[in-house]
Amino acid sequence: xxxxxxPPSVSGAPGQRVTISCTGSSSxxxxxxxxxWYQHLPGTAPKLxxxxxxxxxxxxxxxxxxxxxxTSASLAITGLQAEDEADYYCQSYDSSLNWVFGGxxxxxxx
Amino acid sequence: xxxxxxxGPGLVKPSETLSLTCTVSGGSISGYYWSWIRQPAGKGLExxxxxxxxxxxxxxxxxxxxxxxxxDTSKNQFSxxxxxxxxxxxxxxxxxxxxxxxxxxxxxxxxxxxx
Numbered sequence: 327x328x329x330x331x332x333p334p335s336v337s338g339a340p341g342q343r344v345t346i347s348c349t350g351s352s353s354x355x356x357x358x359x360x361x362x363w364y365q366h367l368p369g370t371a372p373k374l375x376x377x378x379x380x381x382x383x384x385x386x387x388x389x390x391x392x393x394x395x396x397t398s399a400s401l402a403i404t405g406l407q408a409e410d411e412a413d414y415y416c417q418s419y420d421s422s423l424n425w426v427f428g429g430x431x432x433x434x435x436x
Numbered sequence: 437x438x439x440x441x442x443x444g445p446g447l448v449k450p451s452e453t454l455s456l457t458c459t460v461s462g463g464s465i466s467g468y469y470w471s472w473i474r475q476p477a478g479k480g481l482e483x484x485x486x487x488x489x490x491x492x493x494x495x496x497x498x499x500x501x502x503x504x505x506x507x508d509t510s511k512n513q514f515s516x517x518x519x520x521x522x523x524x525x526x527x528x529x530x531x532x533x534x535x536x537x538x539x540x541x542x543x544x545x546x547x548x549x550x551x
Contacts, residue, residue: 328480362537364481371530371541372481383539415481419536424496425471427481 329354330416330428337434338406346401346431348416354426356397359419363392363401366413366430375414376401403433411435438463440531440542447548454518454547458531465489465512469534472505472516474527475544482527486534487514521549 331349338344348361355361363376374383376392379399391402399418403410416428444456458470472484485495487505495503504517518525526549532538 360536364538366481371543372538373541374537374539377535377537377539417481417537423498424485424494425483425534425536427483429480 328429329420329423329426330418332414332416332428332431334429335432335434337436338403339436340406340408342406343402343404344406344433345403346414346416346433348399348401348418348428350397350399350418350420352397353422354397354418354420355394355399357421359421361392361394361399362417363390364415364417365410366415368413372415406435408435438533438540440533440540442529442531442542442545444529444545444547446546447550448521449551450521450523450549452521454516454521454525454549456516456529456531456545456547458514458516458542460512460514460533465507465509465514469536470507470514471532471534471538473530473532473538473541475530476524476527484516484518484529523549525549 360378364372365375366372379394380392389404393400414431420426439461441459466489469486471486487493493505502519507514528544530544532541
């Protein structure tokens with residue numbers, strides 16, 4: 327069981343907006359530690375999507391955005407495209423466990 | 437552009453020690469933290485630990501003293517040793533630079549623990 331909780335799956339039609347939640351606790355997200363998000367296609371290296379809660383690395387489309395509030399964070403994807411179908415992971419720091427990941431969310435584009 | 441590449445055996449026997457190396461190219465290993473992360477088949481990502489270029493380490497307590505990391509700045513490499521292997525250690529192992537976000541990552545290497 328992961329320290330950060332994500333829904334196992336989400337889905338949406340092309341062009342729609344989806345959100346992926348990441349719920350933590352007072353020892354990680356709630357303690358003020360930043361949340362980062364990754365996109366992972368099977369057989370490839372995970373790709374950084376969002377760092378420091380809301381920041382996009384160069385080259386990541388602005389269709390991807392992140393937010394954080396309290397003990398939770400969210401990744402939003404607007405204008406859903408077929409190429410967005412992948413696994414998404416949140417990551418933060420836990421004061422007792424070191425760096426931790428969410429369990430991952432599989433995004434299906436219908 | 438910094439690139440990372442994992443290397444090591446794809447098959448190791450139970451109770452033995454796994455040794456993996458990550459080679460950093462396109463940039464210096466100095467001045468950064470570097471991490472090992474793994475993903476068992478069908479499961480999520482797990483951070484094994486990290487090492488600073490100066491040699492300071494921090495390991496995931498769930499691995500209970502089985503982990504040792506080292507760095508060789510002259511070769512621009514860092515390494516992972518994981519001892520007392522069991523089938524539960526079968527996974528794809530990634531190396532990554534820690535910022536504290538992980539970027540970039542290596543392509544990953546599949547390690548199977550089996551006799």
